[in-house]
Amino acid sequence: MKFMRNALVGTTALCAATAVSAADLEVTHWWTSGGEAAAVAEFAKAFDDKTDHTWVDGAIAGSGGTARPIIISRILGGDPMHATQLNHGRQAEELIEAGLMLDLTDVAEAEGWKDLVNPTSLLDSCTVDGRIYCAPVNIHSWQWIWLSHKAFDDAGVSVPTSWDEYVAAAPALESAGKIPLAMGQQPWQSNGAFGVMAIAIAGIDAWSEVNINKNAEVAGGETYAKVFEAAANARAFAEKSNVQDWNQATNLVITGQAGAQIMGDWAQGEFQVAGQTAGQDYTCLPGLGVNEIISTGGDAFYFPKQDDPAIEAAQKEMAALLLSSEVQVNFNLKKGSLPVRGDVDLAAANDCMKKGLEILASGAILPDGNQTFSPDTTGQIEDLMVEFWNDPSYSAADAQARYAEIIADAD
Known part of the structure; x- marks a missing residue:
């Protein structure tokens, strides 16, 4: 197996008895933007170079909202891929309970994941009834606003350092022909932006009451009313952002159009x-420049069960490799995410990544919505948010009332 044994000592005993032949593994994911493609290529290169097996790329164009139903349908329909990206959290819960996902507990124990993965909530999100079913590969936080220096320079105003400063600068951006807020049209984008505003404006305690404790009274109360009012303002800022995908919206910022x-x-x-x-x-502002905190969601790889010992052995080799030190560094530097290992050297990280690492080290972290809400609840909130963000006649008060109803029945 080339130099796999030198890179992954803990995996040697696990794989030596079972890895009997080379295998082609189909890997599905939704990483198709420029930055994402560069990052996932690091996984593919490592798997091809460091094992006897081959990564067969199964990229699904679009976002997770497009890809997840396809991925789940294939698994349920008896045509499973060999490995697939999902967000660690509750997305695979029913698949695991149905016995369709490979148990990776032996890999996790051999590789010492419990001692390496930070924060521990990432591995907890892969664990069902004490068994580990996924390999977390990164920490992704929603809690950021990205600001174009060119856009603000052209508008003749300073780059904001907080949400309030940004709101104050929005009229100058509009006068300069800029789009104040770039926003794609997919439901997960509007829902994610709302969540970021909730943490910054309502505060951490109120957000936790709603998202963790499912407190409908707080969701329908005065504190969250301020969030919906801010979202209504943001909706107006994004009125001329006529793009679909998130990376198209990012490009508006990169080019100074937004x-x-x-x-x-x-x-x-x-x-x-x-x-x-x-x-x-x-410039990147964590927590909209108000609350320097990050959510610790992200991506993980799950391995649908196969009736083939050789394939299963290759799946476990891949799982171990994805969390190896070198691969974690190479992938996350390209992806813009934080590594799940707390023992890797990220001296090459840029300023924004270093901010994230500092916040992570401080312990100022919150769980991601995928870890707190079921897919059904998340879907209901996304449906509400896309309707609210795209319909100026949908009042903040009416949207909040519907939101509180969803939280009251959330699971």
Whole structure:
């Protein structure tokens, strides 16, 4: 197996008895933007170079909202891929309960994941009834706003350092012919932006009451009313952002056509591919410059069960490789996300990534919505948000009332 044994000592005993032949593994994912493609290529290269097996790329164009139903349908329909990206959390819960996902507990124990993965909630999200079913590969946080220096320079105003400063600068951006807020039309984008505003405006305690404790009274109360009012303002700022995909919205910021975008740290990959420098061409504000906190969601790989010992052995080799130190560094530097291992050297990280690492080290973290809400509840909130963001006649008060109803029945 080439030099796999030198790179992954803990995996040797696990795989030596079972890896009897080379295998082609089909891997599905939705990483198709420029930055994402560069990042996933690091996984493919490592798997091809460091094992006897081959990564067969099964990229699904679009977002997770497009890809997940396809992925789940294939697994349920008896045509499973060999490995697939999903968000660690509750998305695969029913598939695991149905016995359709490979148990990776032996890999996790051999590789010492419980001692390496930070925060521990990432591995907890892969665990069902004490068994581990996924390999977390990164930490992605939604809690960022990205600001174009060119757009604000053209508008003759300083680059904001907080949400309130940004709101105050929005009229100048409009006068200069800029789109104040870049926003794609997919439901997950509007829902994610709302979540970021909730943490910044309602505060961490109120957000936790709603998202963790499912407190409908707080969701329908005065504190969250301020969030919906802010979202209504943001909706107006994004009125002329006529793009669909998140990376198209990011490109509006990169090219100076838009002043800002509320988007997760995966946007860094697009700025990097465009050759832009953090602090020089763009600014990133965690928590909208109000609450320096990050959510610790992200991506994980699950391995649908196969009736083939050789394939299963190759799947477990891949799972171990994805969390190896070198692969974690190479992938996450390209992706713009944070590594799941707390023991890797990220000296090459840019300013925005370093901010994320500092916040992570401080312990100022919250779970991601995929870890707190079921897919059904998330879908209901996304449906509400896309309707609210796209219909100026939908009042903040009416949207909040519907939101509180969803939270009251959330699971």
